[in-house]
Amino acid sequence: MRLRTLPFVFLLGCAVSGPGELPSDDGTTLDVAALPAHLVVHYPTGFGHRISIRGAGAGLGWDLGHDATWTPGDRWVLDLRPSKTTELKPLFDDAIWARGANWTVAPGQTLEIWPTFFHDRGRLEHRADLDAAHDVVVYLPPSYDENAAERYPVVYMHDGQNLFDDAKAFGGVSWDIAGALDRGTADATIHDAIVVAIANTAARMSEYTPVPDPDYGGGGADTYLRFIADQLKPRIDRDYHTLADRGHTAIMGSSLGGLVSVYAGVSRPDVFGLVGALSPSTWWDGTWILPRVAAEPTNPARVYVDSGDSGTSQDDRANTAKLAQAYRTRGATLDYLVQAGAQHSEYYWRQRVPGALAFLLGPR
Numbered sequence: 001m002r003l004r005t006l007p008f009v010f011l012l013g014c015a016v017s018g019p020g021e022l023p024s025d026d027g028t029t030l031d032v033a034a035l036p037a038h039l040v041v042h043y044p045t046g047f048g049h050r051i052s053i054r055g056a057g058a059g060l061g062w063d064l065g066h067d068a069t070w071t072p073g074d075r076w077v078l079d080l081r082p083s084k085t086t087e088l089k090p091l092f093d094d095a096i097w098a099r100g101a102n103w104t105v106a107p108g109q110t111l112e113i114w115p116t117f118f119h120d121r122g123r124l125e126h127r128a129d130l131d132a133a134h135d136v137v138v139y140l141p142p143s144y145d146e147n148a149a150e151r152y153p154v155v156y157m158h159d160g161q162n163l164f165d166d167a168k169a170f171g172g173v174s175w176d177i178a179g180a181l182d183r184g185t186a187d188a189t190i191h192d193a194i195v196v197a198i199a200n201t202a203a204r205m206s207e208y209t210p211v212p213d214p215d216y217g218g219g220g221a222d223t224y225l226r227f228i229a230d231q232l233k234p235r236i237d238r239d240y241h242t243l244a245d246r247g248h249t250a251i252m253g254s255s256l257g258g259l260v261s262v263y264a265g266v267s268r269p270d271v272f273g274l275v276g277a278l279s280p281s282t283w284w285d286g287t288w289i290l291p292r293v294a295a296e297p298t299n300p301a302r303v304y305v306d307s308g309d310s311g312t313s314q315d316d317r318a319n320t321a322k323l324a325q326a327y328r329t330r331g332a333t334l335d336y337l338v339q340a341g342a343q344h345s346e347y348y349w350r351q352r353v354p355g356a357l358a359f360l361l362g363p364r
Contacts, residue, residue: 042113051092058086074149099120100364101187121178124140124164134227144194151241152193152243154240155251156252158257159253161199162174171346193361206218207221207224208259214285221260225263248274251275252278252304258281277304290322294329300333303327303335304359305334307338308341308348321336335356
């Protein structure tokens with residue numbers, strides 16, 4: 001994780017100076033009302049390099065850095081005594097600023113950060129070896145190749161050919177997932193994550209639907225989800241630096257891809273704790289999914305549901321509102337959005353997906 005907050009405990013009456021300790025803001029001895037803060041920067045600098053910290057307050061300034069102290073595991077530590085929440089940022093050799101927005105630390109807080117100094121764009125890996133039937137592309141965030149200590153949540157996304165490249169996307173408009181996540185890294189609004197984009201096949205309608213619909217058939221979602229959960233996910237967790245638990249494993253899609261994502265949350269809640277459903281096909285088989293969601297005892301850790309309200313179908317707004325209500329009734333942590341004027345298309349999903357990712361993954 002990029003940001004963790006842990007309780008900080010100290011003993012009154014013990015004047016102990018830890019590695020890299022700084023004086024309080026006013027240069028006096030510690031006021032017991034202002035608890036010390038502890039900063040841990042995880043970064044493999046290599047021999048002969050260092051991490052320094054600049055900031056506003058807690059003995060820091062923006063013009064000259066204070067060196068953190070290296071400890072085993074490439075953990076650079078610095079003890080601070082802020083009297084209030086203080087902005088700060090690490091530097092490599094006190095010359096190269098960490099990418100992205102400033103961090104903040106409060107009195108009594110232990111702040112662990114995994115900075116990136118040399119990369120501001122993620123990259124794609126085409127993994128033809130992962131499955132013969134589905135093309136799989138993996139997005140790795142800007143920090144991935146630079147900071148091997150960090151582990152990442154993973155977002156499994158359907159209709160993978162629509163996610164990165166306008167030239168390959170349906171209708172010529174992709175979701176720009178790489179751009180959305182790179183921008184989220186830069187402004188700290190979206191936690192860095194790995195995305196596994198699974199392209200659809202001629203079997204899309206079957207794979208993305210949990211039961212047959214009288215007019216359209218389908219009903220092969222259980223097989224498709226077994227492929228993701230039991231075949232693909234173990235390979236991803238083996239090959240990449242992932243956080244493998246349900247609370248850091250998301251599944252997301254639109255239309256039928258939204259439907260199968262909702263179904264994954266109720267049929268495999270042990271695996272998928274984060275659910276993103278953009279314009280889900282809630283109507284499928286007479287809204288079969290609604291009672292299934294209402295009956296599932298395990299809530300997702302977070303669930304995002306949205307729709308538009310325009311076009312010939314009004315983007316199934318009425319049924320999707322019922323889906324959101326089913327989650328609300330269960331007490332799920334829900335973000336539900338209706339985009340005024342939006343229709344059922346990639347053009348609008350591209351606009352909404354940054355907010356969906358920000359909600360599911362949280363900020364840096």
